[in-house]
Amino acid sequence: MMDPHDDVELSDLEDDAFIPDRTTGNLKGKSPNRFLRWIPTRMRTFLENMSRIRLVILTVIVFILLLVFISYWNGRLKDVSIPEQSIALSKELAKxxxxxxxxxxxxxxAPLVFLDIGEExxxxxxxxxxxNTHPTIDFTxxxxxxxxxxxxxxxDLNDLGGDKIYLTSTTLLTKLPNYLHGQKPDKKTLQTENAVSCVIAVANKDGGILDAFYIYxxxxxxGPTxxxxxxxxxxxxxxxNMIRFxxxxxxxxxxxxHEYxxxxxxxxxxxxxxxxxxxxxxxxxxxxxxxxxHDLHELDEEIPAHxxxxxxxxxxLWDPTLSAYYYSYSDDKFSPATDKTPVNYLYFEGQWGDQQYLDSVVGQEEFHGFHKWNSGPQGPIFKHLDRKSVCLPRDGGCIIKESL
Incomplete structure (x- = not known):
């Protein structure tokens, strides 16, 4: 009796494994393109490689479109409304x-400000x-x-040292004392309750121009990492922010x-x-x-890109107008809009923070000419409230962009 396996060839096994069932038409496995069998090997390899290249190109295109979508989604202003309590406070303020x-x-x-979702x-x-500070000159x-x-x-400190004076924290900054964290805006009122955290000054100029400064x-x-x-x-x-009217x-x-x-x-x-x-x-x-x-290189070329x-x-969301002092400004003079509004602090010529820590101070670090702990800045009177253009004075003139 003939052994049923004697005449079985490899090609028959391949047909049984990969060709659709001839009686049912159902797919049993992957079927090679029979047309490619008649194409020379080199040409067939070229066509197969082209197919892979098309897949790679398609993947890259999809990836780029995904990045564009993510950028658009992150950059778009998501729907938001101002709470009724905040609206009521704004009406009372206007009155x-x-x-x-x-x-x-x-x-x-007036501008509204979104704080970053991870702000501390x-x-x-x-x-x-x-x-929470005391005045020093050269750390003394x-x-x-x-x-x-x-x-x-x-x-009063102007007569004791002027712009040489630094308001130095009574607690070493490297210890990150609690007062550094400020006041979180209330979600219902949008104000920093019990914390006056904004100076609003208006400056009348020629030609019907009024510049309103909202100084936070x-x-x-x-600092960044x-x-x-x-x-x-x-x-x-x-x-x-400054709005020109x-x-x-x-x-x-x-x-x-920062500086610009x-x-x-x-x-x-x-x-x-x-x-x-x-x-x-x-x-x-x-x-x-x-x-x-936002790449800081675009603001300062001394900072390497990326x-x-x-x-x-x-x-x-924060509404700075609800916790602000209001002034008019002219000829280097601030005039309070309402009684009992302090004004003398606006004329302080010194720095509103510590002097840059020496490299020997524990916690100070230097990285390619940039330090972890820098000197504090000067106050509102140094914001060029008398500027002629919308921009801060700088070489290259003032460019007012017409789109985001």
């Missing part, structure tokens, strides 16, 4: 300022900041300084970003109702018109 030198439109078009150092009470306490610093006597105070600047190294921490942090209509808005910033037309920026939106960078509090990652970024996102 209280209605008979002052502050025009109503300065509030109508919030807008801060200016008086509380001053009370200033003689004959007032025993307790307040917003009312801060300018944070008691601590938590560059290749794993923290740089640019300092006590005291002043940032600002002409005959009561908003024309352009300035966003301060950028300007946009009013129509170009995101808004909630009529109010422009600013995004405060995590820790550094630089103001941006959009959320996302190593240090400001990060902004749509976190807590």
């Amino acid at each position: 209280n300022l209605s008979h002052t030198a502050i025009p109503g439109y300065v509030l109508t078009y 150092f919030y807008p801060s009470d200016m008086a509380a900041h001053v009370s 306490p200033v003689k004959d300084a007032p025993e307790g610093l307040t917003l009312d006597n801060l300018n 105070f944070y008691t601590f600047n938590d 560059a290749l794993g190294h923290k740089v640019g921490n300092h006590l005291g942090d002043w940032e600002h 002409k005959n009561g209509e908003p024309q352009a808005i300035w966003y301060s970003q 910033g950028e300007a946009f037309t009013y129509d170009a920026v995101n808004k909630i109702g009529k109010r422009p939106i600013g995004f405060s960078a995590k820790g550094s509090h630089a103001n941006y018109a959009v959320s996302g990652a 190593i240090a970024f400001d990060h902004t996102s749509q976190g807590l």
Whole structure:
């Protein structure tokens, strides 16, 4: 009797394994393209490689489109509404300022600020900041300084050292004392309750121009990280928006970003109702018109590209107008809009934070010429409130962007 396996060939096994069942038409496995069997080997290899290349190209295209979508999604202003309690406070504020030198439109078009979702150092009470410091020059306490610093006597330091004076933390900054964290805005009112954290000053100029400065105070600047190294921490942090009005209509808005910033037309920026939106960078509090990652190289060419970024996102919403002091400004003089508003602190010529720590101080670090702990900045009177253009004075002129 013939063995049933004697005449079985390899080709028959391949047909049984990979060719669809001839009776049912069902697929039993992968079927090679019979047409390719008649093509020379080199040509067949070329066509197969082309197929793989097309797959790689398609994958790259999908990846790029995904990045574009993520960028768009992160940058878009997600739907948000102002809580009723905050609206009520804004109406009361407008009523209280209605008979002052502050025009109503300065509030109508005032910026709203989104803090970063990961923010830990919030807008801060200016008086509380001053009370946690003492004046020094070259790390030595200033003689004959007032025993307790307040917003009312801060300018007395001008006669004792002026711009050489640093408001030095009474607790070493490297220990990150609790007062550095400021005041978290209330979700229902959008204000920093019991913390006056903003200076709003209006400056009338020729040709129907009025510049409204919205100057934000944070008691601590938590600097960015560059290749794993923290740089640019300092006590005291002043940032600002400025809106230029002409005959009561908003024309352009300035966003301060560290030593400089950028300007946009009013129509170009995101808004909630009529109010422009600013995004405060995590820790550094630089103001941006959009959320996302912002390469600091674009602001300062001395910073290498792609190593240090400001990060902004749509976190807590803050209305700075609800916890602010109001002034008119002219000829280097601030005039309070209402009674019992302190003013002397605005003339302080010194720095609102510690002097840059020496390299010998425990916790100080140096990274390619940049230090972890820097000197504090000067105050609002040094923000060029008398500027002629929307931008801060700088070589290259003022570019007002018409789109984000």
